[in-house]
Amino acid sequence: MDAFFRSPDAIIILEVGLALLAGLAVLALIIALIKLWSKPGAKERRLNILVTGSRKEEKEVAKKIFLERLSGFLMIFAPQPKAKPSWDKSKLLKDLISAGFRSKNALRVFQGLRAVLSILLPLLGLGVGVFLELKRMPLLICVFGGAFFGFFLPKYILEKKSLARGAQITKQMPNMLDLLVIAVESGLGLDAAVKRVSKDLVTSSPILAEELQVYSMELKLGSTREVALRNLAARCGVDEMSSLAGMLIQADRFGVSVGRSLRVYSDEIRTKRRQQMEEAAAKIPLKLLFPVLFMIFPAIMAVMAGPAIINIMESIIE
Numbered sequence: 001m002d003a004f005f006r007s008p009d010a011i012i013i014l015e016v017g018l019a020l021l022a023g024l025a026v027l028a029l030i031i032a033l034i035k036l037w038s039k040p041g042a043k044e045r046r047l048n049i050l051v052t053g054s055r056k057e058e059k060e061v062a063k064k065i066f067l068e069r070l071s072g073f074l075m076i077f078a079p080q081p082k083a084k085p086s087w088d089k090s091k092l093l094k095d096l097i098s099a100g101f102r103s104k105n106a107l108r109v110f111q112g113l114r115a116v117l118s119i120l121l122p123l124l125g126l127g128v129g130v131f132l133e134l135k136r137m138p139l140l141i142c143v144f145g146g147a148f149f150g151f152f153l154p155k156y157i158l159e160k161k162s163l164a165r166g167a168q169i170t171k172q173m174p175n176m177l178d179l180l181v182i183a184v185e186s187g188l189g190l191d192a193a194v195k196r197v198s199k200d201l202v203t204s205s206p207i208l209a210e211e212l213q214v215y216s217m218e219l220k221l222g223s224t225r226e227v228a229l230r231n232l233a234a235r236c237g238v239d240e241m242s243s244l245a246g247m248l249i250q251a252d253r254f255g256v257s258v259g260r261s262l263r264v265y266s267d268e269i270r271t272k273r274r275q276q277m278e279e280a281a282a283k284i285p286l287k288l289l290f291p292v293l294f295m296i297f298p299a300i301m302a303v304m305a306g307p308a309i310i311n312i313m314e315s316i317i318e
Helices: 002-006 008-037 042-052 055-075 091-098 106-131 136-185 190-200 206-220 225-236 239-254 258-317
Strands: none
Touching: 055 106, 091 106, 091 136, 091 225, 106 136, 136 190, 136 206, 136 239, 136 258, 190 206, 206 225, 225 239, 239 258
């Protein structure tokens, strides 16, 4: 028996079996994606048009249906937690909220995606290795490399999305602060001003508008202003919003004028943003040095010195 497993025939059978297993896994995933991507039936499409009243909204409904099906498929691979984790204590859940994923099943969907990629990418690496007839060590590197990327790639993409969303919030904050200053100085209280500004920012700054609406909803549900502001800063995940929340908490605690505090902080934010832009502009010559030196300069030298070099070579040959 040991001699059989060490024979070339047993190795070939094992490789073929693993390749078939990888192929079946990929085929199952493709079938699942086709089923998820399948359009609704004629009756369902007609009902969506009657409910929404337009083709554009029908596309939004179809997209929502697809995302729900995909989420349901991914949640199969993630166990149901016994107790719902608190978002302010779970770092992963906080990262999901900072990236804009607020669904109650967001954590399970993320874990399911990580599990699917951790299974699929090693099988894909195994199939590619068997197809290319790699040796044992490169084949193991493909398998474990696929498992590594399948486990850490979703986390990396989540962090990048969270950073991009934070950059958008930072970019939109000066306009939000100007509107808050106008609303507060016109006689509105801070909570009423935030509610008003959230309506005005729906089109120009939808991310900040959503965060301010959540802040207003927390106040309606009975949270104190301090808790709601701290939650707002934690959800956004940017230093500027944390500083704003701390400043408003201190102003509310010590009775300082909110309008004046907002105006001072708005000027500070704009000054900081201008300094960041000046710093980025000062780095441009250094960033252009290497592309010019290694890409543009050789082409210029070839155009300018090329004819002279050709003439010199012809004169030497003659």
